[in-house]
Amino acid sequence: xxxxxxxxxxxxxxxxxxxxxxxxxxxxxxxxxxxxxxxxxxxxxxxxxxxxxxxxxxxxxxxxxxxxxxxxxxxxxxxxxxxxxxxxxxxxxxxxxxxxxxxxxxxxxxxxxxxxxxxxxxxxxxxxxxxxxxxxxxxxxxxxxxxxxxxxxxxxxxxxxxxxxxxxxxxxxxxxxxxxxxxxxxxxxxxxxxxxxxxxxxxxxxxxxxxxxxxxxxxxxxx
Amino acid sequence: xxxxxxxxxxxxxxxxxxxxxxxxxxxxxxxxxxxxxxxxxxxxxxxxxxxxxxxxxxxxxxxxxxxxxxxxxxxxxxxxxxxxxxxxxxxxxxxxxxxxxxxxxxxxxxxxxxxxxxxxxxxxxxxxxxxxxxxxxxxxxxxxxxxxxxxxxxxxxxxxxxxxxxxxxxxxxxxxxxxxxxxxxxxxxxxxxxxxxxxxxxxxxxxxxxxxxxxxxxxxxxx
DNA sequence: TTGCATTTCAAACATTTGTATGAAACTATC
DNA sequence: GATAGTTTCATACAAATGTTTGAAATGCAA
Numbered sequence: 001x002x003x004x005x006x007x008x009x010x011x012x013x014x015x016x017x018x019x020x021x022x023x024x025x026x027x028x029x030x031x032x033x034x035x036x037x038x039x040x041x042x043x044x045x046x047x048x049x050x051x052x053x054x055x056x057x058x059x060x061x062x063x064x065x066x067x068x069x070x071x072x073x074x075x076x077x078x079x080x081x082x083x084x085x086x087x088x089x090x091x092x093x094x095x096x097x098x099x100x101x102x103x104x105x106x107x108x109x110x111x112x113x114x115x116x117x118x119x120x121x122x123x124x125x126x127x128x129x130x131x132x133x134x135x136x137x138x139x140x141x142x143x144x145x146x147x148x149x150x151x152x153x154x155x156x157x158x159x160x161x162x163x164x165x166x167x168x169x170x171x172x173x174x175x176x177x178x179x180x181x182x183x184x185x186x187x188x189x190x191x192x193x194x195x196x197x198x199x200x201x202x203x204x205x206x207x208x209x210x211x212x213x214x215x216x217x218x219x220x221x222x223x
Numbered sequence: 224x225x226x227x228x229x230x231x232x233x234x235x236x237x238x239x240x241x242x243x244x245x246x247x248x249x250x251x252x253x254x255x256x257x258x259x260x261x262x263x264x265x266x267x268x269x270x271x272x273x274x275x276x277x278x279x280x281x282x283x284x285x286x287x288x289x290x291x292x293x294x295x296x297x298x299x300x301x302x303x304x305x306x307x308x309x310x311x312x313x314x315x316x317x318x319x320x321x322x323x324x325x326x327x328x329x330x331x332x333x334x335x336x337x338x339x340x341x342x343x344x345x346x347x348x349x350x351x352x353x354x355x356x357x358x359x360x361x362x363x364x365x366x367x368x369x370x371x372x373x374x375x376x377x378x379x380x381x382x383x384x385x386x387x388x389x390x391x392x393x394x395x396x397x398x399x400x401x402x403x404x405x406x407x408x409x410x411x412x413x414x415x416x417x418x419x420x421x422x423x424x425x426x427x428x429x430x431x432x433x434x435x436x437x438x439x440x441x442x443x444x445x446x
Numbered sequence: 447t448t449g450c451a452t453t454t455c456a457a458a459c460a461t462t463t464g465t466a467t468g469a470a471a472c473t474a475t476c
Numbered sequence: 477g478a479t480a481g482t483t484t485c486a487t488a489c490a491a492a493t494g495t496t497t498g499a500a501a502t503g504c505a506a
Binding site: 451457469 | 477480485486487498502
């Protein structure tokens with residue numbers, strides 16, 4: 001067993017650079033310079049550049065998923081095996097938002113890296129992404145326990161929209177700030193979480209009246 | 224004035240290739256091969272590869288924005304200068320969803336190109352994107368007319384969430400299909416539009432009770 | 447210390463990339 | 477039909493990039 005110094009130095013440097021400058025702009029030579037190691041070290045320790053990126057992303061994804069599940073489990077235990085939809089959704093979107101928003105200078109490298117991931121999707125990451133479906137199913141199951149009467153379709157849409165709002169807020173927080181001239185405070189993370197959760201939950205609990213709307217009413221301006 | 228044949232052939236070929244294979248995978252040589260023109264033609268007619276991509280995106284963006292504004296105007300005229308929030312939101316998200324979803328084999332190249340844009344953000348496009356804020360302001364203004372009593376902050380969030388749900392649905396329709404095992408029909412575009420619109424509108428009209436929630440209630444599982 | 451395995455290093459490699467060049471082909475005007 | 481302007485073409489260029497190589501250095505056990 002050898003010293004992992006080089007390995008970890010590369011990982012740290014790569015994450016830092018990707019977080020700051022994006023995937024497109026960072027070359028292996030940038031990474032090894034930042035890490036103060038030899039150019040060949042990346043291929044020696046990781047096999048290829050793509051595998052380095054993949055390892056970085058997998059590590060962070062696992063952390064994120066673990067945190068989500070921890071919150072979910074805690075919420076279900078609190079409720080005696082059944083959590084409120086709000087709590088389930090909060091466990092789903094909370095970690096993402098908490099990790100990726102908030103005062104810019106306080107964001108961890110890991111968080112900034114994950115923001116990059118959500119902005120610039122790159123092949124090795126896209127391949128991994130497709131595996132998170134099993135993870136999401138656990139939240140669908142929890143939602144099913146929360147809202148026994150609901151049809152699965154509604155639950156899927158609710159979860160999808162919750163993730164959509166969270167993701168887009170992370171990804172486009174800058175645009176929202178500009179558009180609202182600062183009136184929307186993207187640094188107040190907990191408020192954003194509640195906002196996303198409440199909208200998503202509302203769409204679910206009102207689901208039977210509203211979101212199943214017949215869709216034909218105003219179809220005329222769709223000509 | 225010369226024949227634009229080469230120019231348009233390049234544009235068409237590039238859009239087709241980008242739509243099918245993404246930006247990362249398509250080289251100038253691929254494009255000129257597909258267009259049956261010489262390698263130097265791209266630089267001669269467009270200046271650079273980035274300018275070609277930019278022109279492609281600008282063209283499609285203008286079309287999208289024009290369509291959105293047309294629907295908005297029609298809705299406001301119908302309502303005598305004031306449209307319902309639903310109608311405003313429908314004008315905002317309808318064109319995107321209508322263009323980018325629906326039966327896959329019926330999607331235009333333009334639509335598939337715009338999907339790519341939303342998945343793989345690439346520098347020349349990101350630069351242009353920042354200009355669409357003025358366009359969005361027109362929708363905020365219309366929403367202000369629809370809901371005179373509302374605070375601007377709520378309107379911004381409502382618009383942001385509407386776009387978020389639409390965008391993410393386009394971008395991740397495949398994941399939603401997989402997750403729901405086909406139970407969520409991403410081909411029924413009009414139904415999706417109504418779904419997005421109703422959720423966003425609900426978050427706005429109920430805004431004063433729900434989306435301004437104090438956010439502290441369950442903050443304990445956010446430790 | 448000797449010997450063996452792991453790790454580091456400088457250098458080179460092999461491609462791929464977008465772009466530039468300068469001559470040839472073409473087009474339209476007088 | 478000569479000429480000037482435009483467009484096309486084959487080819488070359490230059491730079492960047494991920495990867496490989498083989499030798500040197502290092503660590504470590506016997």
